[in-house]
Amino acid sequence: MSQKQHHTFQAEIQRVLDIVIHSLYTDREIFLRELVSNAADALEKLRFYQTSGQPLFQPELPLEINLTADDKERTLVIADAGIGMTRDELVENLGTIAHSGSKAFLQKLAEAKEKPALNLIGQFGVGFYSAFMVASKVEVFTRSYQPDESGWLWTSDGAGGYEIEAAADVPRGTRIVLHLKEDAKEFSENWQVQNIIKRYSSFVPFPIKLNGSAINTVQALWTRSKAEIKDEEYKEFYEFIGHDPEPPLARLHFTADAPLALQALLFVPSRNMETMGIGKAESEVNLHCRKILIQAKAKELFPDWLRFLKGVVDSEDLPLNISREAMQDSALMKKLNRVLTGRIIKFLAELSDKEPETYAKIYAAHGRFLKEGAITDFEHREGLAKLLRFESSMTPRGQTTSLVDYVTRMKEGQKEIYHLGGPNRDAAEASPYFEACKELGYEVLFSYEPVDEFVFEHLREFQGKTLKPAEKADLKLEAKEGGLSEDDARQLSNFIKESLGDRVDEVRTSHRLVGSPAVVLDADEYTTASMRRILKAMKQEGDAKASKLHLEINPRHPVILGLSQLRQANAPLAAKVAEQLFDNARLGAGLLEDPQTLLRRMNELLEHLVTPRP
Ligand code: ADP
Ligand code: MG
Numbered sequence: 001m002s003q004k005q006h007h008t009f010q011a012e013i014q015r016v017l018d019i020v021i022h023s024l025y026t027d028r029e030i031f032l033r034e035l036v037s038n039a040a041d042a043l044e045k046l047r048f049y050q051t052s053g054q055p056l057f058q059p060e061l062p063l064e065i066n067l068t069a070d071d072k073e074r075t076l077v078i079a080d081a082g083i084g085m086t087r088d089e090l091v092e093n094l095g096t097i098a099h100s101g102s103k104a105f106l107q108k109l110a111e112a113k114e115k116p117a118l119n120l121i122g123q124f125g126v127g128f129y130s131a132f133m134v135a136s137k138v139e140v141f142t143r144s145y146q147p148d149e150s151g152w153l154w155t156s157d158g159a160g161g162y163e164i165e166a167a168a169d170v171p172r173g174t175r176i177v178l179h180l181k182e183d184a185k186e187f188s189e190n191w192q193v194q195n196i197i198k199r200y201s202s203f204v205p206f207p208i209k210l211n212g213s214a215i216n217t218v219q220a221l222w223t224r225s226k227a228e229i230k231d232e233e234y235k236e237f238y239e240f241i242g243h244d245p246e247p248p249l250a251r252l253h254f255t256a257d258a259p260l261a262l263q264a265l266l267f268v269p270s271r272n273m274e275t276m277g278i279g280k281a282e283s284e285v286n287l288h289c290r291k292i293l294i295q296a297k298a299k300e301l302f303p304d305w306l307r308f309l310k311g312v313v314d315s316e317d318l319p320l321n322i323s324r325e326a327m328q329d330s331a332l333m334k335k336l337n338r339v340l341t342g343r344i345i346k347f348l349a350e351l352s353d354k355e356p357e358t359y360a361k362i363y364a365a366h367g368r369f370l371k372e373g374a375i376t377d378f379e380h381r382e383g384l385a386k387l388l389r390f391e392s393s394m395t396p397r398g399q400t401t402s403l404v405d406y407v408t409r410m411k412e413g414q415k416e417i418y419h420l421g422g423p424n425r426d427a428a429e430a431s432p433y434f435e436a437c438k439e440l441g442y443e444v445l446f447s448y449e450p451v452d453e454f455v456f457e458h459l460r461e462f463q464g465k466t467l468k469p470a471e472k473a474d475l476k477l478e479a480k481e482g483g484l485s486e487d488d489a490r491q492l493s494n495f496i497k498e499s500l501g502d503r504v505d506e507v508r509t510s511h512r513l514v515g516s517p518a519v520v521l522d523a524d525e526y527t528t529a530s531m532r533r534i535l536k537a538m539k540q541e542g543d544a545k546a547s548k549l550h551l552e553i554n555p556r557h558p559v560i561l562g563l564s565q566l567r568q569a570n571a572p573l574a575a576k577v578a579e580q581l582f583d584n585a586r587l588g589a590g591l592l593e594d595p596q597t598l599l600r601r602m603n604e605l606l607e608h609l610v611t612p613r614p
Contacts, residue, residue, distance in 0.1 A: 008161040012097040013129070017158045020132045028184070031130040032193070033200035035078045035176060037292045038128060039065045040204045042082025042174060046145055049083070057147045058172040064207040067197070071188040079175035080206075084144040090154050090164055094128060094140065131176070132158035134184035139177040143170040202240075203291040203312075220291045222265035222312050226253050238267050242284065242310040246270040249362050251311075252347045260335055266311035266344070268362050272369075274308075283307040288314040300333040303341055303380070305373035308366045313340065338379075345383040352387065352402070360400075363389055371451050375458045385462050388455065390419070390445040393438065397425060401445075403462045411441055416468040419445040419456050421530035432519040432588060433471035433529075436512035440477070444470050450534045457531070469528040471521060476511040483556040484509075484564055492564045493553065499575040500551070500582055510552035517557040520585040523548035529589035549591075551582055573608065576601060 009017065043063045050056060061081040068077040085093060131138050140154040151170025156162035178187070186192045194215050197208055203220035221229060221237045238248055248267035255263050266285065274281035283306070287298035291314065295301075301313055315336065348370075352359035363370070367389070374384045389400035394409065406417060418437050422428035428446040437444045447453065456467045484492065486509075493507040500507070505523045513519060522532055553560050559581070566574040580601055586592040 004163050004165040006161055006163055007091065007095055010096045013095065016097075016126055016129050017132055020126060020129055021158050028130070028133040029187070029196045030200070031133050032076075032078075032187070032196045033292065034127050034130045036065060036197065036201045036204060036208065039078060039080035039082060039174065040201075040206055040292070042080050042084070043206050045083045046081070046173075049145060055147050056145050056172070057143065057149070061172055062207075064209060065204070067193060067208065067210045069188050069190050069193045069211060071185065071190075074180045074182075074185055074188050076178045076180060076188050076193065077175060078178075079173065081171065081173040082145075084149075084173050085142045085152070086144045086146070086149050087152050087164060089144070090140070090142065090152055094154060095162065129158075131178055134180055134187050135178040136181045137179040139179075141167055141170050141175040141177070143172050143174075145172055199296070200293045203288065203293075205291055220288075220312075220314070222253065222263045222314055223291065229253075237265070238310070241286070241312060242267060242269060244269055244310070248310070249365065250347075250351060250358060252344065254343060256339060256343070260315060260332075260339055262313060262315045262336065262339070264311065264313045264340065264343075266309050266313075268366065269308065269310055270361075271365055272308045281307045284310040286312050288312060290314070301337060301340065302344075303337065303373065303377050305369045305377060306341065306344060308369050309344070341377075341380055342383070345380055345387065348387050349383070360389075363387075363400075368449075368451065371449075371455050374455045375451075381459065385459055390447055390452070391425060392446060393429070393434070393444045406443060406445065407463055407465060409443055410465070414440075414442050416466045416473065417445070417462060418442055418468055418470045418473055419447060419452075420470040421447045421450075421453050421528065424448055431470075432513055432516035432585075433469075435514040435516065436473065436475040436477055437470050439514055440475060442475075450537075453528065453531045453534055469531075471519075471528055472525070473512070477514070479511075480556055484561060488564050489553070489555045492560070492567060495567050495574070496551065496553070496578040496581075499578040503549075504551045504582065505548040507551045507553065509555050513552065513554035513557070515557075516554060516585075516588075517559040518551055518553045518581045518585045520582070520589050520591065521550040521552060523550055529591055533590045549586070551585060553581075576605060580605060 008014075043065070046056070047063060050059070058081075063081060066077075066079045068075075068079075070076075135158075137155070137157050141151065142154070143149065143151040151167040153165050153167040153170075154162055155165075180188055187196075190211060194210055197210065197215055201208060202216050202218055204216055205220060205223075207214050208216045218237065218240050219233075221233060234251060234253075235247060238251070239245065242248070247270065249270050250268040252264070252266045272281055273279060283297055283299060283302055285298060285301055286293055287295040287301055298313070302309065313336065348359070348362070351362070370384060370387050374381060374388060377384065386402060386404055389402055391397070391399065392401050392406065395401050403417065410417075420428050420431060420433055422431060425446060425448075428434060428444075428448075434444060447456070456469070459467055461467055483489075489509045493509060497504065497507040504520075510519065520529065522529055527535075555561075559577075563574055563577055563581075566577065580598070583592060583598040583601070587595070587598065592598065
């Protein structure tokens, strides 16, 4: 029995090996992740037998993983005191395809048909066999945990099958010796191995020692119960995974069982480089499976608009035989994505209730991402709408309201939610578009950023109430004494239309103006003046003349009353005044590009004013 015995690999295994050996790829460092996670699995199983009281060989051995990197010998050794393998298990586990990892790899290869995509290996991790990416010869010394077993040595170069022979003095567990290929020398260098372990295996729940010193010092905090974790530990953890010296604004640590078992520890950073105008942010949430990194910066884990988050998601309750590649299954990712997104929105909503000041800080730092979500994420639109905040005609300067609160304040008879864009509060409050709402006591949300216009446009409604630009509001103020008669108003409108010609689409009487003589409205039902301005700035529309405008006149305003009389007394002068009114209204709406014509005419009118009349 102590004779060396030669075995051939199962045909499928040999195929995997041929690909592994003969391909060149960039991320072959993942071999170490695979071997370390196998070691961790073996230790995990041992711990299970230990707690279930089974008799163990060498029960005193510490449960740890020991790496030895020797760049002189060009070897890397990965040793664990886990369950080890019997002779039969060696044949079964390392010589056949019974286990899932490589099987899924082959399936994907078959689907791909073409030459094996090189990154497939990195993506899948072909488990134990990935050792042959870097090693020309692999030795596996192993000794099962069962007291009456003995030690074995498995050896292979990956090409001509493998050998098994008895080995003396093998401690419990498995010790894998990699004789590195010449071009893989780096993996016998201390610093290189340390980097790789830090990247992929920082949270393995057993000590990992490299040439004697522990290198994984950070705990997988997300797997522990919240009640036991000190703030200081959270802080340390965040610094480690967030690479951020500033403490986060908030954290969400939660566990879910349905529809998916998952643990997540997520942070809202205090700032975001993208908000500061430096490039597009990348999600910094890593996906783990039972503490082993599956994907750093896992993009599909969250919708794009949540890219300001940092943290860890771990779906650990997967059966042992489902391996990492299953995590890349997109249906599973979509499910994770939906669960996580819903949870984050709920978290932010609760936070805004309980800690409004914290929420205000989050909104200041990351509000633009929420707005982006409101525009792009149809599925979570309703939830996102509740997270938005705006200044309004009823909030003190600098303070904001939610749409939910707005709705509770709506006046009887008010059917719509009104909003108005402008460069700042003063401008919004002075806007002629605000006059009717103000007169009726209807609250108006003020928005100062171009993106807000798109947000309102995409939301369309909230809790069954239409979101309406104030300037499009169909509001009628009660007729007051002293205005033009309907007939006079109509005749004046016709006169102004004739004076302005094609520049205006329609001139009509307004029932919404109080202090302004006239106002322009975009002829398009949905486009507001400020939206028109934004589109122009984005060069999506032709020049202002291309957009059709309506002019509304205030039949009670002294200028309009006077103009009605001037029309009969001095038509050329009245026409000039009409033009000036129109330009003033466009100027007020931010739609006047060239002030020169306006200024020249204004000076003519001044001249007329100051010229002594006989
Ligand atoms: P997977 O981990 O997906 O099962 P691998 O190719 O990584 O696939 O490993 C194959 C099998 O070899 C494992 O399932 C395990 O039974 C056995 N094995 C690998 N490494 C060890 C180890 N360090 N200790 C004990 N058993 C191991
Ligand atoms: Mg494995």
